[in-house]
Amino acid sequence: MKVHFLGTAAAEGFPNVFCRCQTCRDARKAKGRNIRTRSSVVIDDQWRVDYPPDAYYQALRDDVDMSRVNHLLLTHTHYDHLCAGDLLSRIEGFAHGVEQPLNIYGNDLALQQCRTAFSEESGIQQQFNMQRLIPFEAFWIGQTKITPLLADHDPRETCFLFFIEKDGTHLLYGNDSGWFPPATWDWLEGRRVDMAILDCTVGRNGNPKSRNHMSVETVIEVKKRFQAWHEENTKTKIIATHFSHNCGLLYQDLVDILAPYQIEVAYDGLVKHI
Template sequence: MRVTLLGTGDTTGTPTVGCDCETCREARDRDVERTRFSVHVENERTGETLLIDASPDFRYQFLRDEVALPDAAVITHIHFDHLDGLGNVFRILRSLEVYAADETDPATGESVAETVADDYHYLDAVTVHPTTPLETVRICGLDVTLVPVDHPPLSCYGLTVEDPETGAKLALTGDTSYAIPDRSRRQLADPDLLLADAIVPASLCASHRAGGRHENADGVPRTFGTKHMTREGALELAAELEATETRLVHLAHFYPAEEAFEEPLAVDGEVYEL
């Protein structure tokens, strides 16, 4: 299973358009970037490929990293930076199987699957498969399980991708606070590679209008505001899940420049063989 990190940034990416902060300047100097979130998974045994979230930067990411177009996709939630890349299917793919949760979201009155089907009803290539969280489905020869996480006010999901022959396991937290339900934590546990939402360091919580929450025993916030984990929260989660390797993703350009490219913060284009 080959995993390519197509997009490791948050809603605006790094460098951010129109921004001349030290972190964005440093990214330009290093010639690295964090486009909007997306992950490409290739089943090397079958030659099939799975896309996890459809970034608005879809076209650029696929051209830049020269990966194969997807046979299927999983959409974790309906925020534009994870969904709107589906429009790139038009006149590029003849078919794309799209998997998304079938649970009704109280905030929208419909499931993620229903929203995807409604928003992209004009794309004949897209076939949406409503998928029950915590029930494993076989996609591209891999075992995929959606796991509920905490990203208010919308329903949001992380997931695991496991190779049924080799036992290799990829886990993604999805966009989430530290308050991931226990059942989801059990499903996410023991991955060979964990991709964990870590939007900013905990030190920036004081500047958020909602502050920080889910403090650890030392008073360090593990959630920034209400929706995303801090770097410290993500690393604590990785330790709890006993991840063999961890990469922090969905990163904002608000990281101080001297911290923004330290390990284990990911940048676009990283490739992992599991």
């Protein structure tokens, strides 16, 4: 699998364009990997996790052919993960030569948000196929098996993580979430994880089992747990992402903190293969 990180920031972006904190000022000055758009990835150039308000810019910046992306997995409905109205740019009339419908997978709220956004345009529902996801019930995209797992994030909706199995490799897409709920840990226990993409929104807070979002300490604790139940998980690639400027840490700060634990720090445009 090829995983292309299009965005690696929390909801307000990094830096926050309205913010005058020292971290945001330092990020604007340093630029490079310190400039982060809202979190999303494209996998194998054909399916995407989440559609943030920065999706248009991300595609131009990284030369991503969005006409090839025909599957969209949605973790939840927060505005930095789903900007449903922007998907109208894909329909015939706005775009030309996009032959396949977009298959959208998500919870009830996410699908309803999409239907509401699309309802104002007549005759376009057939250009989108929507599939409601049930926690722990796997579905298939071609030869790829995907299992939606429960996240610890917003108690007002069912927020998902995704366990993706393709060609003998296993990827866990693990943000937005704090320490995983017991049912998710029960499902994961004993499984090999080749790559885990984990939320690290809050930086250092001293809590190895932080709620709603993970900290540096939580990411390290997740890695330890993976390694405890499967010897192959000593080789697991752990990649931290979804950073807030409120963590007070720039890219190199995060690298210095996490490198001793063999945990990689994502940045916008990073491409990894497993």
